[in-house]
Amino acid sequence: MTSVAGRVRSVGPLVSRIAAALFGGYALAALASVAVLALPMSTPQAVLTGEMASFIIYAAAVIWVFAVRSALRAWAGLLVVAAPLLLAAWSVW
Amino acid sequence: MKTDQEARPDGRGLRQSMSDLHTWVGLLLGWVLYAMFLTGTVSYFKDELSQWMRPELPAQSGVPDQAVVAQRVADELVALVPGSPQWSLRLPDARNNSVYAFWRTAGTAPGQRGFGEGNFDPATGQTVSSRATLGGDFFYRFHFQFHYMPVVWGRWIAGIAAMFMLVAIVSGVITHKKIFVDFFTFRWGKGQRSWLDAHNALSVFGLPFHAMITYTGLVTLMALYMPWGQQVGIKTPAERQQFNAELSAFIQPGKPSGEAAPLASIEDMVRHAQERWGRDGVGRVTATHPGDAAARVAVARGDGGRVSMSPQYLEFEGTTGKLLAVHEGVGPAAETRGVLYALHLGRFSDTVTRWLYFLVSLAGTAMVGTGLVMWTVKRRQKLPDPARPHIGFHVVERLNIASIAGLSVAMAAFLWANRLLPETLADRANWEIHSFFIVWALTLLHGVLRPAKKAWVEQLWLAAALLALLPVLNAATTHRPLWRSLAEGDWVFVGMDLMCWALAALHAVLAVRTLRHRAKLRPARKPAPKTVNEPAGGAVLREG
Numbered sequence: 001m002t003s004v005a006g007r008v009r010s011v012g013p014l015v016s017r018i019a020a021a022l023f024g025g026y027a028l029a030a031l032a033s034v035a036v037l038a039l040p041m042s043t044p045q046a047v048l049t050g051e052m053a054s055f056i057i058y059a060a061a062v063i064w065v066f067a068v069r070s071a072l073r074a075w076a077g078l079l080v081v082a083a084p085l086l087l088a089a090w091s092v093w
Numbered sequence: 094m095k096t097d098q099e100a101r102p103d104g105r106g107l108r109q110s111m112s113d114l115h116t117w118v119g120l121l122l123g124w125v126l127y128a129m130f131l132t133g134t135v136s137y138f139k140d141e142l143s144q145w146m147r148p149e150l151p152a153q154s155g156v157p158d159q160a161v162v163a164q165r166v167a168d169e170l171v172a173l174v175p176g177s178p179q180w181s182l183r184l185p186d187a188r189n190n191s192v193y194a195f196w197r198t199a200g201t202a203p204g205q206r207g208f209g210e211g212n213f214d215p216a217t218g219q220t221v222s223s224r225a226t227l228g229g230d231f232f233y234r235f236h237f238q239f240h241y242m243p244v245v246w247g248r249w250i251a252g253i254a255a256m257f258m259l260v261a262i263v264s265g266v267i268t269h270k271k272i273f274v275d276f277f278t279f280r281w282g283k284g285q286r287s288w289l290d291a292h293n294a295l296s297v298f299g300l301p302f303h304a305m306i307t308y309t310g311l312v313t314l315m316a317l318y319m320p321w322g323q324q325v326g327i328k329t330p331a332e333r334q335q336f337n338a339e340l341s342a343f344i345q346p347g348k349p350s351g352e353a354a355p356l357a358s359i360e361d362m363v364r365h366a367q368e369r370w371g372r373d374g375v376g377r378v379t380a381t382h383p384g385d386a387a388a389r390v391a392v393a394r395g396d397g398g399r400v401s402m403s404p405q406y407l408e409f410e411g412t413t414g415k416l417l418a419v420h421e422g423v424g425p426a427a428e429t430r431g432v433l434y435a436l437h438l439g440r441f442s443d444t445v446t447r448w449l450y451f452l453v454s455l456a457g458t459a460m461v462g463t464g465l466v467m468w469t470v471k472r473r474q475k476l477p478d479p480a481r482p483h484i485g486f487h488v489v490e491r492l493n494i495a496s497i498a499g500l501s502v503a504m505a506a507f508l509w510a511n512r513l514l515p516e517t518l519a520d521r522a523n524w525e526i527h528s529f530f531i532v533w534a535l536t537l538l539h540g541v542l543r544p545a546k547k548a549w550v551e552q553l554w555l556a557a558a559l560l561a562l563l564p565v566l567n568a569a570t571t572h573r574p575l576w577r578s579l580a581e582g583d584w585v586f587v588g589m590d591l592m593c594w595a596l597a598a599l600h601a602v603l604a605v606r607t608l609r610h611r612a613k614l615r616p617a618r619k620p621a622p623k624t625v626n627e628p629a630g631g632a633v634l635r636e637g
Binding site for chain 2: 029030033034036037041042043044045046047048049050051052054055056058059060062063066067089092093
């Protein structure tokens, strides 16, 4: 059985991962759905493409967050993907 | 429980983390998902359910001429809601013997839109003279927006549940290393193993369907869940109109001219559409500012005969009946969305496809149900004292009873309420719904008060009895008993009666197997090499 300290140390990263999955994943999906507008296609089609793709991106982000070795890597991975998307989204804002 | 410096220490593999993710994501919203799946499954027959719940409306021997019906109901609406800025009616088809119409009410301040709705008899154009009921639409609406809460909240809850489901599906597949071999493996009477095999078989068999239905479910409401692209890209009213035209055949009312002018013949407009899409191919007629010189009418194609919900419609000038525009194509992304949407609703289906939808969807329901039960089965063996489980176990066990067996009881009770509530009861349609929730709450109470195994068995028997007696109740309270429906070839009523018995038998089998089962309370055996099969009649529900 675990000590209290061990329990705290184990719960922190788990909470961090859950936050990364729920909120980080949604933010990434939302960002991607805006970034699509930078693609050379008509705005209505781009909006719909982004909306449809967003759920797949969200699901993939959640899987990523729980698949990697540490909570830190989970966040880092989300940020690495978010950076170029942010640039693209910035250009159409 | 092992702990380390990380939630997932190095020693544990990907499969284990995915397994944990699958377990907890599945459990957390499993009850919501089960209810969504089951009520969604029966919604594939929502039109038939609605027909059964309005027994006063005679069985439809063939689809009436849609052009004539459209004119009839349009005339009625002109009288019923004069000055309405917009009304829309769904014409009868092979599965629908009534006309559903909704309208905006005149004279409401901008911002507070008033809506009304009603069902009309195609033969007379009058409001249907049947008992007040929401019909099969109750299950349909419940499955994505629940009840007793603002519609938007319900839809968000449904969206979150669907997203959890999507993650559960992906993590479940990664967890599952021998997905093909396991499909052919079934170990009866082996407790947790049997549950796992059942869960696997149900999931793998329907996997493409489950993934499709979950994803397309999200797509149906994606504008609500992911509005950001639209907010950034679609700004002016003109852009918004162009965007909406990609999604929906509902034309929006512009500015009225203020000059009164009657509508031209709706019949002729629908006739025009019939020439294009076939006699029964028209789905919907929408009019904006009827009675005004600026009136427009859109006649939209139905959902049959094409696997897409993308808008196809003819737009007419309301006062002259002149064809203004033909809308038959949308952009590639919009068409993709239309196909995904249609795949979810399955309205394109013929009878065989519809049954296939129903059965695979039922397997999906069972997948969620077996997953929920497995959570308790797996943990019961590890409990320090199985007679006194900890609170978490207790909660899951009792919620399982009410949300699985109890939901069957409540859904059957809803149909009983449809036959038993007096027609003169005020707010009758809502009382049918209240009955559903009252009975559901009672099953939860029963599940909490009785020992778990007894609660399972009693509720399953109750559901079986309610379903088995429903055709009897129908025979006693309507003029359409089974022998008459058989003689008259009224297949909707015949189908309902037979389906009730089939589902009653299913619940009876589950009840018997649960009753016969003796829970093994010793610690779990180590996985042994394949042994001789135990005699039949082993574990189905390991609740004790």
